[in-house]
Amino acid sequence: MQKVITDDLDALLDILPPHICQPLRQQKDTSELLEVVLDLGRPPEARFPQREVILNPKEVNEQDIDYVASHISSFGDDNRAGIERTLHRISAIRNRKGRIVGLTCRVGRAIFGTIKIIEDLVQSGKSLLLLGRPGVGKTTMLREIARVLADDINKRVIIVDTSNEIAGDGDIPHPAIGHARRMQVTTPTMQHAVMIEAVENHMPEVIIIDEIGTELEAQAARTIAERGVQLVGTAHGNTLENLMMNPTLADLIGGIQTVTLGDEEAKRRGTQKSILERMSPPTFDIVVEIQGWDKVAIHPDVGEAVDDTLRGQPTATETRWLDDTGEVRIEKEMPVTAKKTTKGKPLVKEHKPYKIYLFGINRGRLEQAAKERQLTLDIVNNLNDANLFVTSKSYYRRKPQKVKDAETANLPIYVLKSNTPHQVRQLLNTLYPSPKTEPIDYFKLALTEAEEAVELVKEGQEAAELSPQSAYIRRLQHLIAERNALASQSTGKDPDRRVRIYRE
Numbered sequence: 345m346q347k348v349i350t351d352d353l354d355a356l357l358d359i360l361p362p363h364i365c366q367p368l369r370q371q372k373d374t375s376e377l378l379e380v381v382l383d384l385g386r387p388p389e390a391r392f393p394q395r396e397v398i399l400n401p402k403e404v405n406e407q408d409i410d411y412v413a414s415h416i417s418s419f420g421d422d423n424r425a426g427i428e429r430t431l432h433r434i435s436a437i438r439n440r441k442g443r444i445v446g447l448t449c450r451v452g453r454a455i456f457g458t459i460k461i462i463e464d465l466v467q468s469g470k471s472l473l474l475l476g477r478p479g480v481g482k483t484t485m486l487r488e489i490a491r492v493l494a495d496d497i498n499k500r501v502i503i504v505d506t507s508n509e510i511a512g513d514g515d516i517p518h519p520a521i522g523h524a525r526r527m528q529v530t531t532p533t534m535q536h537a538v539m540i541e542a543v544e545n546h547m548p549e550v551i552i553i554d555e556i557g558t559e560l561e562a563q564a565a566r567t568i569a570e571r572g573v574q575l576v577g578t579a580h581g582n583t584l585e586n587l588m589m590n591p592t593l594a595d596l597i598g599g600i601q602t603v604t605l606g607d608e609e610a611k612r613r614g615t616q617k618s619i620l621e622r623m624s625p626p627t628f629d630i631v632v633e634i635q636g637w638d639k640v641a642i643h644p645d646v647g648e649a650v651d652d653t654l655r656g657q658p659t660a661t662e663t664r665w666l667d668d669t670g671e672v673r674i675e676k677e678m679p680v681t682a683k684k685t686t687k688g689k690p691l692v693k694e695h696k697p698y699k700i701y702l703f704g705i706n707r708g709r710l711e712q713a714a715k716e717r718q719l720t721l722d723i724v725n726n727l728n729d730a731n732l733f734v735t736s737k738s739y740y741r742r743k744p745q746k747v748k749d750a751e752t753a754n755l756p757i758y759v760l761k762s763n764t765p766h767q768v769r770q771l772l773n774t775l776y777p778s779p780k781t782e783p784i785d786y787f788k789l790a791l792t793e794a795e796e797a798v799e800l801v802k803e804g805q806e807a808a809e810l811s812p813q814s815a816y817i818r819r820l821q822h823l824i825a826e827r828n829a830l831a832s833q834s835t836g837k838d839p840d841r842r843v844r845i846y847r848e
Contacts, residue, residue: 351453352430353377359415359427359434360449361408364388367399378479379450382408383437409444417513421531422506426513431487431520433509452512454520455481459488461640461664461672465630467497471575473596473627473646475582476634482578483509483554485634489576490552491522499574502527502548506535509554524552536560543568553577562595566627575628584631584643588650597631597646599623600654601814604840620654622647624816639665658770675741675759697722698775701730701755703746704739706763713768719776733757734771794821797845798828807846812836818843 353374357365360380368374368390380399381389384406388399416434419425423436431452436444458481465472466489474482486503487510494501501524505511511526512518525546529538535553539561542551551568553561556579569575579596581587587597594600601623610617626646633641642662643649652659663675699722702710707723714721724730733750740747740759750757758774760767790813797808810821818834821843825832831848834841 351375351451352427352432353451355427355430356380356432356449356451359412361411363402364399364408371397377451379448381446381448382412383446384409409447412447412449413444420507421533424507426508428514429512429516429518431512431518433507453484454487454518455484456488456491456520458637459485459492460670461638461666462632462642463492465632465642466492466576468630469574470629471569471627472577472629473631474576474578474634475584475586475631476578477582480634481637482634486510486552486554486576486578487518487520490524490550491520493550493576494524495522499549500547501525501550501552502542502546503552504529504535504538504542504554506532506554510552536564539564539568543571543573548573550574550576555580556593556596559592559595562593562627566595569627577628583633584646584649585653587631588653595624596627597622597650598626599814600650601838603814604812606811621814622650622654623814626650636665639663656770656773658774699724699729699731701725701727701733701750703733703735703744703750704763705734705736705760706768709763709765710768710771713765713772717772717776719772727753727755730755732775734760736760736763790817791820791824794824794843794845798824798830801830801845801847802828807844809835810843810845812840812842815841821845 357368360368364380364382368377368380371377371390373392376392378391378393381391382404385403387401388404388408390397390399412434413419413425413436416425416427419436423438425434425436426432427434431454433450433452435448435450437446437448439445459466462472462485472489474485476482490501490503490510493499503510503517503521503524503526505517505526506529508514508528511521511524517524517526525548527538527542527546529535536558539551539553542548551573553565553575554577556562556565556577565575565577579587579593581590581593584597587593588600599622600620603619603621605617605619607617628646631643631646631649633643635641640663642664644660644662649659649661660676665673667673701724710723711721727733727746727749730750733747733755735747735757737759740757747757758771760771790811793810797810800808813821818841822832822834825843825845830845832843832845835844836842
């Protein structure tokens with residue numbers, strides 16, 4: 345689908361004073377206008393993607409500010425207002441007495457066809473979280489997602505619209521959202537309550553939320569996801585790692601907790617006694633990092649990506665972009681357990697020695713890292729002798745002849761994000777994992793421990809105390825005790841809080 349842009353630009357220009365509006369209309373590239381800035385005592389300014397233009401040397405005065413304010417809806421608690429049945433947003437800057445001293449008049453555009461790059465993810469029914477810097481197009485993409493799900497997939501879609509950001513100002517939503525329904529939020533502090541109300545009162549199949557930013561909103565999102573409703577939302581942060589470091593929003597990707605291991609367990613894992621682990625299943629199944637208008641990076645399994653990051657292992661990611669012909673191109677960056685290219689041939693089995701062909705990778709750096717691990721590498725100089733092709737992200741994207749030859753030969757390809765010592769060590773850790781660091785199913789281990797404790801208590805033992813666990817796992821351990829007609833209680837403080845099972 346070709347991109348079709350509608351912006352109702354005349355409606356925005358008409359609210360500006362004539363001596364500001366007229367010079368703006370004379371600009372040749374008004375279709376690319378981002379915003380108009382009016383600050384008291386300064387010349388009015390128009391901002392475009394690559395330039396800024398002074399519209400009039402005359403400074404903005406109070407009459408100019410009042411002119412704009414009188415032509416738009418009233419400002420809400422968040423100092424935002426709009427224009428009836430458009431997507432434009434006017435934001436106010438006030439002085440200490442509450443008087444408006446500045447206005448940012450931002451152009452709102454509906455861009456039909458903008459989700460082509462992730463349309464298969466949207467239609468999968470999985471919950472989707474969009475991340476990206478301000479102005480990169482998160483809200484625009486949400487708007488188009490709502491229309492596609494409501495009109496093309498015929499799903500019951502409800503938009504929780506704070507500050508009328510997604511569906512425009514006024515009681516009648518902008519046609520850009522198609523048949524999706526819109527619930528307005530009176531004040532940003534009530535967004536979480538409207539999210540829950542939407543599920544309880546209107547039976548949606550999909551809920552769309554812009555800017556999840558508080559703990560209450562994160563909790564409401566989890567409640568919605570647990571009821572089987574598909575969630576599509578945006579959050580503050582550019583990358584998955586940003587969310588992991590944000591204690592307020594970490595629950596969206598499962599939450600992070602510190603776990604203290606016993607001496608034997610730490611030795612068995614080959615880690616320190618205090619480690620970080622994911623607390624619970626993530627609220628969102630997929631995270632999309634919007635890097636530009638036509639480029640995204642995708643984490644297709646959020647839980648797995650968080651776990652791998654916490655363990656210092658490479659994560660499975662996918663980069664997508666639109667080429668010059670408008671076709672979607674896909675580049676996969678995956679752990680070496682799966683093929684990098686789209687042909688899908690698995691890597692050679694672990695017991696077969698790797699014959700590595702390096703392209704664009706520092707051989708000395710790799711050999712030094714191998715020496716530190718006491719590994720002997722078989723690095724070959726002929727592509728025909730290799731069973732593993734290793735290159736860097738920059739080389740893989742450019743597709744030189746050697747990369748094409750490796751793909752033609754159906755060779756497994758490992759792509760390093762960068763040619764750094766850290767990435768080289770990650771390559772070796774993936775190819776030659778230490779037995780001490782093999783992944784363990786901690787979830788299953790914790791539940792098995794609870795079941796064994798139940799048997800001990802049933803056999804006559806007075807009580808059994810389990811290992812420290814997250815709140816989510818402790819809750820499951822309590823349920824195991826309850827199903828077996830035994831009592832249980834949590835004792836201690838995090839991160840050492842644990843379950844004790846006993847007879848009543």
